[in-house]
Amino acid sequence: MARNLILLSSALLVTGLTLVGTLEVDDNIGTTPRVPCYFIFGDSLVDCGNNNDLETLAKANYPPYGIDFPTGVNGRFTNGRTIADLIGQLLGFDTFIEPYATATDEEICRGVNYGSGSAGIREESGSHLGDRVSLDRQLRNHEAIVSRISALQQNKTLTDDHLKKCIYIVNIGNNDYINNYLMPDKYTTSHQYKMEEFAEVLAQQYTKQLKTLYHLGGRKIAVFGLGMLGCAPAEMERFDTDGKCVDWINDAAMLFNDRLKPLVDELNFCFPNARFTFINLTNILAPKHGEPLPNKPCCQVRQDGQCVPEGTCCSNRALSVYLDSFHPTEIANLVLATRAYTAESSVDASPQDIGQLTREVYDT
Numbered sequence: 001m002a003r004n005l006i007l008l009s010s011a012l013l014v015t016g017l018t019l020v021g022t023l024e025v026d027d028n029i030g031t032t033p034r035v036p037c038y039f040i041f042g043d044s045l046v047d048c049g050n051n052n053d054l055e056t057l058a059k060a061n062y063p064p065y066g067i068d069f070p071t072g073v074n075g076r077f078t079n080g081r082t083i084a085d086l087i088g089q090l091l092g093f094d095t096f097i098e099p100y101a102t103a104t105d106e107e108i109c110r111g112v113n114y115g116s117g118s119a120g121i122r123e124e125s126g127s128h129l130g131d132r133v134s135l136d137r138q139l140r141n142h143e144a145i146v147s148r149i150s151a152l153q154q155n156k157t158l159t160d161d162h163l164k165k166c167i168y169i170v171n172i173g174n175n176d177y178i179n180n181y182l183m184p185d186k187y188t189t190s191h192q193y194k195m196e197e198f199a200e201v202l203a204q205q206y207t208k209q210l211k212t213l214y215h216l217g218g219r220k221i222a223v224f225g226l227g228m229l230g231c232a233p234a235e236m237e238r239f240d241t242d243g244k245c246v247d248w249i250n251d252a253a254m255l256f257n258d259r260l261k262p263l264v265d266e267l268n269f270c271f272p273n274a275r276f277t278f279i280n281l282t283n284i285l286a287p288k289h290g291e292p293l294p295n296k297p298c299c300q301v302r303q304d305g306q307c308v309p310e311g312t313c314c315s316n317r318a319l320s321v322y323l324d325s326f327h328p329t330e331i332a333n334l335v336l337a338t339r340a341y342t343a344e345s346s347v348d349a350s351p352q353d354i355g356q357l358t359r360e361v362y363d364t
């Protein structure tokens with residue numbers, strides 16, 4: 001396993017991305033986790049099977065998804081582990097956090113994964129693909145889980161104490177663009193709002209949702225910005241840019257990201273007994289020496305950008321950033337998770353990285 005990772009990391013170095021602390025992922029296995037619990041909110045970048053039983057086209061419960069996952073196909077939208085899985089390993093969890101859809105009483109105390117492919121900050125995002133668990137619904141699910149934990153522990157002090165030690169990650173917003181604002185024929189938002197206005201209403205709704213997470217006991221919360229949506233193979237194909245990123249889409253995502261950082265600062269000011277932190281995925285995946293990242297999908301893709309079921313898949317997945325036309329490969333996730341956990345600079349994670357977040361203690 002460790003040797004495998006070294007091979008993967010050296011392979012990706014060739015593509016211009018640097019990788020730090022890969023071995024730590026494996027070294028941590030079998031040790032006590034640094035925090036007692038870990039809760040995951042978001043979209044297909046973190047979904048670990050919540051969509052499997054929903055009526056939607058946004059599912060990844062068929063090969064080649066899961067081809068490099070220890071137990072094979074499972075609903076993750078990547079070939080192996082997601083960014084959430086890898087952060088879990090860096091935190092020292094020796095098994096993956098279970099999806100909300102199937103988590104048992106025994107499992108919920110160490111955390112739950114609420115992530116749902118095609119879900120957004122806004123309720124309607126992704127609706128043309130079918131059902132999904134929007135962030136508001138994920139928060140209602142979390143409320144139910146908190147009640148279940150309270151019922152199990154029968155002691156409010158104990159439960160409050162437990163919940164404030166957990167790490168919470170929230171990785172959402174991509175579908176409010178990809179599967180909403182950028183689809184003017186299916187959604188009204190781009191007719192209603194200019195790009196700046198949309199970033200603003202989205203950020204306002206997100207602020208309310210993050211406050212809800214705080215009121216449900218969350219104190220150590222990492223908020224992920226959007227990635228380079230305009231560099232997704234699907235968008236480059238759609239706008240026929242001949243292998244170049246779609247700049248105006250990246251600019252649209254940037255307008256939203258630029259609001260997230262001050263939003264996180266404001267939440268830290270409002271709630272001094274909590275720590276919110278901003279993870280800058282754009283910076284982490286930015287090309288190091290100006291050379292563009294390889295951004296061809298690894299698998300054979302269908303019209304909607306997902307892998308063709310049972311379709312072909314490249315063998316050198318360790319050299320690809322994208323598995324399908326939207327979703328990163330495990331190796332790209334490894335770079336993202338590693339730098340979110342141990343930032344190379346304050347541009348990766350601000351004011352703290354997730355590793356630092358684990359060491360915070362909140363008494364109130």
Ligand SMILES: *[C@@H]1O[C@H](CO)[C@@H](O)[C@H](O)[C@H]1NC(C)=O
Binds near residue numbers: 155156157158
């Ligand atoms: C509840 O848990 C707290 C903290 O662990 C403990 O000090 C307290 O005695 C417990 N209360 C009851 C009623 O068991």
Ligand SMILES: *[C@@H]1O[C@H](CO)[C@@H](O)[C@H](O)[C@H]1NC(C)=O
Binds near residue numbers: 258
């Ligand atoms: C994130 O990183 C990008 C690329 O380095 C940078 O341009 C941007 O300002 C950063 N965003 C925030 C909100 O810090």
